[in-house]
Amino acid sequence: MVEKIIDISVINVGEIDGRAYMNKRDMERIGVDDFDIIQLINEFEDSCAVQVLENDEVEVESIAVDNGILDSANISDGDRVKVRKAHLKREPITRVKFGIEPLEGQPVEECISYILENFDEMTSVIRNRPIYRNLQVDWPDAGCGHVKISFLESTPEMEGDEVGIIDPSGKEIEVQLVPASEMSFNAVLVLDVSGSMSKEDMVVKGTGTAVEGLRRGLKGGRDLENLLNEFDEKKVSRIKGAALATLLFLSQKVSRGWGEQLSIISFAGDVDVFEVDYGTGSPTPVIACTGKAKSAGLEIIAEYISKRCSKGGGLTFMSGALQQAYEMTSKFEPNSITGKINPTMIVLLTDGQPNKGNGLGINPVPIARKCGRDYPNTVLYTIGLGEADNRLLKRLSEIGRGEFYEANDLGELTKFYDLLARRFMIALKTEASELVEEIPDDIFDEPEEIDETDEVELALEEEYGGAGDDIAEEIAEMDALEENDDEEYDDD
Structure with missing residues (x-):
C-alpha cells in the first residue's frame, strides 16, 4: 500500500490540549480519522507526532497545532511540513x-x-x-x-x-x-583539514538516510551538492567523511534551537575560524542555533566546510586549534532561556600527529591541561581517523573529562556524533582526573616541522656517510612502487 503524504502549512494556535486540527478533506487525503496519530516533518527532517481531530474551520492545506508540540520539534508558524499517518508501534509499551x-x-x-x-x-x-x-x-x-x-x-x-x-x-x-541526558549546551567543532585527511579510506555505510535528509534540508550550492554526491561511492576521503558527520551534528544542533550556540574551527598548518554575517555587517564566529541559523546559516556553514575540505593541505597545528577552541567559549552569550552560560562541548577530529607549534609548542597536552583549568565548564572529546595518534588523543580526552573514539567507518563516526549529547551531561559532573596512564608532556617536543624524509636521510647519513642521500632516494622509489602495486591490487 502506497503511503499517503501531503504538504501543508502550519498554524500555531497556542495551547489546544496537545492536539492538532485539520480540515476533513485533508484528513481523507492521508487516510486518517478523529483521534488518529499523524506525523509532521519539516525540510530539516525535524519531526513530531500528534493526535488529530477534524475541524472544518481550518483551511484546506493547513494544520492547526498546539504550540508546545511545535516548539518541541522546532517547527514554526507558517512552516511547510509533510504530514502522514504515523507509524504506530505494534507491540504494547510496558x-x-x-x-x-x-x-x-x-x-x-x-x-x-x-x-x-x-x-x-x-x-x-x-x-x-x-x-x-x-x-x-x-x-x-x-x-x-x-x-x-x-x-x-x-x-x-x-x-x-x-x-x-x-x-x-x-x-x-x-x-x-x-x-535528562540531553541538556542545553554550546559546541565548538574542531576539524583537521591537513593533507593526510584527503586519503580515501573511509567506508561509506549506514548513511543513506542521513545524506538524503541533508540534501532535502540544505539548499546549498554546487560545492555542497558535489560533496553529498561523493557518498554514493563505497569509500570517501577522511575529510569528506568528517564533513558529513559535522554537517549532521550541526543540523541536529540548529534544529534544537534551545538558546544554544556553536562555532567551527578548521586547522592544518594554520587555524581558521568560520564567521557568518547575519546581515548586520559584523561577521561573528558565534552561530546561534535559532531562527536565522535555521533558515540560512546551515547552508552557509555547509558551503564553508565543503570548500575548506577541498583545500586540505599543509601541516598539523593542533596546539593552536585547541587553544582557539577553548578561547572561543568566552565569546558565547548567556542562554536566552536560562540566562546562564551554557557548558561547552569541544570536539576535535583528526587523523594525524601534531607537527607544528608556532610558538605554542608542538605538544598539545600542556595546552589542554592549562585550558581545562582556565575553562572548567568545558568537556573535550577527541575522534581519531586512520593513522591518528590514538594514545595522544586518548590522553587529551582524559585531561578534558571527555572521551576518545576511533572511527573505522562513516556509519560509526556519525553514530558517535549522535551520542555525544547524551554523554555530555555525565562528563560535566566529573572532575578532571589524574588517575590515568601517565604520558610525558614532552613527547612531541622535538624540533618543529621536520619532514619524515629528512629524518630518514639524517639517520642514513649517520650510518652510511655521504651515500645517505642516494639510499634515501632508492627507498622512496621502492615505497612509490609498493604504493602503485597496492593501488593495482585494490582495483582488481
Whole structure:
C-alpha cells in the first residue's frame, strides 16, 4: 500500500490540549480519522507526532497545532511540513523513561522528587501525547519551577520514526523519571583539514538516510551538492567523511534551537575560524542555533566546510586549534532561556600527529591541561581517523573529562556524533582526573616541522656517510612502487 503524504502549512494556535486540527478533506487525503496519530516533518527532517481531530474551520492545506508540540520539534508558524499517518508501534509499551531538565537552575533531584510526589500534574501535561524518539514537552508552570520533559527510552525500544501510545497515569505501564541526558549546551567543532585527511579510506555505510535528509534540508550550492554526491561511492576521503558527520551534528544542533550556540574551527598548518554575517555587517564566529541559523546559516556553514575540505593541505597545528577552541567559549552569550552560560562541548577530529607549534609548542597536552583549568565548564572529546595518534588523543580526552573514539567507518563516526549529547551531561559532573596512564608532556617536543624524509636521510647519513642521500632516494622509489602495486591490487 502506497503511503499517503501531503504538504501543508502550519498554524500555531497556542495551547489546544496537545492536539492538532485539520480540515476533513485533508484528513481523507492521508487516510486518517478523529483521534488518529499523524506525523509532521519539516525540510530539516525535524519531526513530531500528534493526535488529530477534524475541524472544518481550518483551511484546506493547513494544520492547526498546539504550540508546545511545535516548539518541541522546532517547527514554526507558517512552516511547510509533510504530514502522514504515523507509524504506530505494534507491540504494547510496558515501560517508559522520561528525562527531567530544570530550566530555572533548580536542583534536578528536587524536581524529580516533586514530580513523583505530584505525578497527577505531569499526567495532565503529557496526556493525549504520543511518544516518539525526539519527544520533548515544555512545562513552564510546574510546581517545582520551569522544566522540560524528554522521552529517553522505552520497552520495547522505539525504532526509527515509530510512535507509541501510553497511559500517562502510570497505572498500566512503568514510568521512570531521571535527570535528562540531553541538556542545553554550546559546541565548538574542531576539524583537521591537513593533507593526510584527503586519503580515501573511509567506508561509506549506514548513511543513506542521513545524506538524503541533508540534501532535502540544505539548499546549498554546487560545492555542497558535489560533496553529498561523493557518498554514493563505497569509500570517501577522511575529510569528506568528517564533513558529513559535522554537517549532521550541526543540523541536529540548529534544529534544537534551545538558546544554544556553536562555532567551527578548521586547522592544518594554520587555524581558521568560520564567521557568518547575519546581515548586520559584523561577521561573528558565534552561530546561534535559532531562527536565522535555521533558515540560512546551515547552508552557509555547509558551503564553508565543503570548500575548506577541498583545500586540505599543509601541516598539523593542533596546539593552536585547541587553544582557539577553548578561547572561543568566552565569546558565547548567556542562554536566552536560562540566562546562564551554557557548558561547552569541544570536539576535535583528526587523523594525524601534531607537527607544528608556532610558538605554542608542538605538544598539545600542556595546552589542554592549562585550558581545562582556565575553562572548567568545558568537556573535550577527541575522534581519531586512520593513522591518528590514538594514545595522544586518548590522553587529551582524559585531561578534558571527555572521551576518545576511533572511527573505522562513516556509519560509526556519525553514530558517535549522535551520542555525544547524551554523554555530555555525565562528563560535566566529573572532575578532571589524574588517575590515568601517565604520558610525558614532552613527547612531541622535538624540533618543529621536520619532514619524515629528512629524518630518514639524517639517520642514513649517520650510518652510511655521504651515500645517505642516494639510499634515501632508492627507498622512496621502492615505497612509490609498493604504493602503485597496492593501488593495482585494490582495483582488481
